[in-house]
Amino acid sequence: MNERQTIEDSKRAFLKSFPHVIPPLYRRMVDELLVELHLLSHQKKFQQNLLFSIGIKEVFSRFTIGYKPTEHLPLLFDSLCKSSGFEPSKIKVQASKHTTHESAKNIDDLKILLVDSNNHSQANTYYCRLMAVGVYELVMKTQTTENKDEALKESIVISKSIGLPVERVEKDLKVYSSNIERISQAIELIRETSLTEKKKKEGSNPKKEEDSPLKGDK
Structure with missing residues (x-):
């Protein structure tokens, strides 16, 4: 990663790679991820690990629900990563390595898995909120219910066991959960408005054949 690269350099690189108009609802998400990845690229202690890769993949997936055209999404993700020197293919491979049916059957298994594989490296790694999201999403996929409050509690416990700052994790996950709810409501409102x-329009533009003066009894 180029330590001399400024945020403006990252933005220019992104726009060059992704020359498409981003729908208004998703612009804030794109801008926030762009800035966050840029800042992480300058942190010497930051290590791209399993939790980070899962976190950024899940954040991108959740906050681009309803994005159109959908065929732009792969390029959008790749452009966000590459603009700050991250390799999207590496992130995708790393995130896909953990599958609950292969690695963790329940929360206890997940806790042991993360402690064993990440405890030593996490302790000296620069923390970012995407790691907290990675823990949370793994918990959500592993637990038998979709209780978000329970998932938050388990995420905090696991985060503490692998050396993540508990207070920041709790704060970041509450904001994350709140933002998911907001964008879901916004998407639903857009759908209802569109419908x-x-x-x-259908009411004000009846079918032509019904209005045709040529239509009559045969």
Whole structure:
């Protein structure tokens, strides 16, 4: 990674790689990830690990639900990563290495897995909120219920056991959960508005064959 690269350099690299208009609803997510990845690229203690890779993949997936055109999404993800010197293919491979059916059957298995594989490296690694998201998403996929409050508690316990700052993890995950709820509501509102507008247009534009003066009894 180039330590001399500024945030403006990262933004220019991103725009050059992704020359498409981003829908307004998703611009904030893109900008925040762009800035976060840029800052991480300058942190000497930061290590791209399993939790980070899972975290960024999940954040991107969750906050691009409803994005159109969908065929732009792979390029959007790759452009975000590459703009700050991260290799998207490495992130994808690293994130896919952990599958619950192969590695962790339950929360206890997950806790042991992460402690064994990450405890030593995590203790001296620069923390970022994407790591907390990585823990949370693994917990959500491993636990038998979709209880978000329970997942948050388990995530905090596991985070403490692998050396992540508990207070920051709790704060970051609460914000993450809140933002997921907000974007879900925004997407639903857009869908409802679009459906209402479609019905209005259909109501004001009856089928031509019904209005045709040529239509009559045979």
